[in-house]
Amino acid sequence: MTNPARxxxxxxxxxxxxxxxxxxxxxxxxxxxxxxxxFEAARWAPSAFNHQPWRFLYLHRDDPAWDEYLDLLVPFNRxxxxxxxxxxxxxxxxxxxxxxxxxQTSYSHSFDAGAAWAMLALQATRLGYHAxxxxxxxxxxxxxxxxxxxxxxxEAAVAVGRRGDPSLLPDSLREREQPSGRKPIGELVFAGxxxxxx
Numbered sequence: 001m002t003n004p005a006r007x008x009x010x011x012x013x014x015x016x017x018x019x020x021x022x023x024x025x026x027x028x029x030x031x032x033x034x035x036x037x038x039f040e041a042a043r044w045a046p047s048a049f050n051h052q053p054w055r056f057l058y059l060h061r062d063d064p065a066w067d068e069y070l071d072l073l074v075p076f077n078r079x080x081x082x083x084x085x086x087x088x089x090x091x092x093x094x095x096x097x098x099x100x101x102x103x104q105t106s107y108s109h110s111f112d113a114g115a116a117w118a119m120l121a122l123q124a125t126r127l128g129y130h131a132x133x134x135x136x137x138x139x140x141x142x143x144x145x146x147x148x149x150x151x152x153x154x155e156a157a158v159a160v161g162r163r164g165d166p167s168l169l170p171d172s173l174r175e176r177e178q179p180s181g182r183k184p185i186g187e188l189v190f191a192g193x194x195x196x197x198x
Contacts, residue, residue: 005181019125020179021132025083026164027061034127035060035086038160041123047112053093054116057146060086072145073157074136080169081134085161089142090117090133091152113155124160132159 006017039056047053059069061084069087070078081087092113095103106112117133124131133156142154166177 006179009185015122015125017179019121020130022130022163022177023080023132023173024164024166024169024177025080025085025130025159025161027083028085028162029060029062030085030129030160032060034129035160037127038120038123038129038131042116042120045112045116045119047115048106048108049096051093051096051106051109051112052116053096053106053109054113055091055093055152056088056120057091057148058086058088068145072138072142073134074138077134077136077157077159080173081132081157081159083161083164083168084132084159085129086159088120088158088160089137089146090155090158091148092155093152095151110153110155117156117158120158128162129160130163133157134159 006020008017035058042054042056043052045052045054059066063069066087070082072089073081090113092106092109094106094109096106097103121131121133135156137154137157139154142148142157146154148154166174169177
C-alpha cells in the first residue's frame with residue numbers, strides 16, 4: 001500500500017522515499033560485511049578540502065559493552081533503540097591539519113559529517129535495513145565513556161537494524177511508526193533572497 005505522505009512532487013529515485021526512521025527493530029544481527037558496506041558508502045561523502053572529518057564508533061548488540069552504549073542514550077531513546085542491531089556514534093573533527101603542523105577551524109565539519117550520515121542511511125536502506133539518527137544522547141557521558149578527543153564534536157547516534165514488529169513499541173510510539181511526509185518545496189526553497197514573511 002502506498003503512503004501518500006511519501007509521494008514525491010518531482011521525480012526522484014525511489015530510494016529517497018524508501019528511507020525512513022523506524023523505531024521498531026527486530027534485534028537480528030547485521031553481518032559485518034553489510035555494516036562495512038554502509039560505512040563504505042559514508043566514506044565517499046563529499047567534504048571541504050576532502051578533509052573527511054567524520055568518524056564512526058560502533059558496537060553490535062552482541063558485544064559485551066552493548067548496555068554501556070545504550071546507557072549513553074536518553075531513556076526515551078534507550079527504550080526503543082535497545083532492539084537495534086548496531087549503535088553508531090557519529091563524530092566530526094572540528095580542526096583541519098595543515099602542512100607544517102598547523103591546524104585551522106573547520107567551518108563545515110558538521111555539514112560534512114551530515115553528508116556522510118545521509119550516505120550511510122541510504123546505503124542501509126538499499127541493503128534492507130533502517131538507520132534512525134538521534135540526538136537524544138548524554139553527550140558529556142558519551143565523550144567520557146567513548147574517550148572522544150576534545151577536537152571532535154559528537155554529532156548524533158544512529159540505531160541500525162531490520163524493521164521489527166511495531167507491537168513491541170509503547171502505544172504512543174506505535175501510532176507514529178510509519179514513514180512521515182515532508183514540507184513542500186515551496187516552504188524550503190527560494191530563488192534569490194530569503195523571503196520577507198509577514
